[in-house]
Amino acid sequence: MFALSSAIGRRLTAGPGSELVVHWRRGADAYRPQMADLRAAGADRMVLDLGEGALDAEVVALAAEARRAGMVAEVVAAPAAGWTAEMVSELREAGLARATVRLALDAGPSHPRRPVWEPSEGAARAVDAALQAGVATGVGVRLTRNSTSRLAALLEWVERSGLHGCDVAHVMPEGRLDWRAQLTLPGQTRFALRTLATAAWDWHQRRLPARIRTWHGPADPIFVYIWCLRHAPEQAPAALAAARAKAAGWPDVAWIDPLGNVAAVAGVPALTLGTVGRRPFSDIWLDRGRAGWQRTRALYDDVGAPCAACRWSSLCHGGERARAMTDLSLGGPDPGCCLTERETAAAG
Numbered sequence: 001m002f003a004l005s006s007a008i009g010r011r012l013t014a015g016p017g018s019e020l021v022v023h024w025r026r027g028a029d030a031y032r033p034q035m036a037d038l039r040a041a042g043a044d045r046m047v048l049d050l051g052e053g054a055l056d057a058e059v060v061a062l063a064a065e066a067r068r069a070g071m072v073a074e075v076v077a078a079p080a081a082g083w084t085a086e087m088v089s090e091l092r093e094a095g096l097a098r099a100t101v102r103l104a105l106d107a108g109p110s111h112p113r114r115p116v117w118e119p120s121e122g123a124a125r126a127v128d129a130a131l132q133a134g135v136a137t138g139v140g141v142r143l144t145r146n147s148t149s150r151l152a153a154l155l156e157w158v159e160r161s162g163l164h165g166c167d168v169a170h171v172m173p174e175g176r177l178d179w180r181a182q183l184t185l186p187g188q189t190r191f192a193l194r195t196l197a198t199a200a201w202d203w204h205q206r207r208l209p210a211r212i213r214t215w216h217g218p219a220d221p222i223f224v225y226i227w228c229l230r231h232a233p234e235q236a237p238a239a240l241a242a243a244r245a246k247a248a249g250w251p252d253v254a255w256i257d258p259l260g261n262v263a264a265v266a267g268v269p270a271l272t273l274g275t276v277g278r279r280p281f282s283d284i285w286l287d288r289g290r291a292g293w294q295r296t297r298a299l300y301d302d303v304g305a306p307c308a309a310c311r312w313s314s315l316c317h318g319g320e321r322a323r324a325m326t327d328l329s330l331g332g333p334d335p336g337c338c339l340t341e342r343e344t345a346a347a348g
């Protein structure tokens with residue numbers, strides 16, 4: 001399978017052999033992850049989301065603890081202060097497997113006919129430091145109505161910089177609360193996914209070691225499958241298998257916010273599963289009979305039209321429920337669905 005994948009999948013029960021990623025967001029008085037507890041819940045990968053935070057001794061200690069517990073550790077940050085190669089090297093020695101630098105695609109000069117874009121100096125330095133330290137390095141961006149047109153410029157820069165890839169989100173987990181401002185239109189979403197698929201396929205054919213991952217929504221892998229049918233048919237079976245595996249693996253990401261609230265669907269406070277300050281994460285995550293899990297499951301059981309009649313509903317389960325709040329109804333349609341009516345119509 002060429003290296004375009006979606007990080008988001010949905011299903012109502014956990015599938016066998018799936019990977020559980022714990023995404024922990026650091027805050028001022030944050031809950032500090034207890035790695036043995038996360039591992040006891042089946043976590044394979046620990047993403048330390050540092051916000052604008054620096055790479056300090058606590059981050060080094062957390063990476064080392066994750067490795068000792070048998071997990072792969074990653075950091076994600078938008079470094080305001082500079083990272084140095086020495087700092088990242090220390091982290092790599094402690095067990096860091098990957099560093100993702102968040103970039104602001106909205107910032108900087110541009111031209112309506114030929115969108116141009118360059119990262120901020122601090123972000124570019126952080127990328128250089130991570131590359132020098134020899135960790136797998138990528139960048140993460142959030143697409144908005146105003147920044148989608150810069151995607152091609154970003155991809156050019158990623159390739160020029162020799163990076164290992166990029167994560168592209170339309171609504172990043174921490175951005176869910178301001179999703180109204182961030183939401184792109186379905187047409188822009190399709191444009192963005194087409195651009196990403198084309199770049200991923202091009203990089204794959206040129207044997208470049210790059211991967212592109214989208215965080216837009218559960219319909220992304222289906223878009224990739226349909227794109228493959230049209231443009232790279234030999235990849236289509238693998239794309240469909242990836243979409244099925246992703247759907248079977250749900251819930252495959254556990255979100256822990258700075259207050260310690262745990263969720264399988266980020267950004268909807270009513271779907272909080274529990275708080276790690278009060279109960280261990282493993283208890284919250286594995287006890288599927290509790291009210292939070294029942295509410296989460298009910299949300300997907302009650303999805304209405306058009307998702308209920310969609311031919312892909314067994315893989316997508318109604319798209320991104322946080323976005324359905326556009327209609328003030330969690331059971332309503334996902335307004336960011338990237339597929340056309342023709343693509344979602346039941347096979348006749």
Ligand code: SF4
Nearest residue numbers: 307310316318319337
């Ligand atoms: S219509 Fe709904 S279920 Fe179908 S692909 Fe779009 S979001 Fe998913």
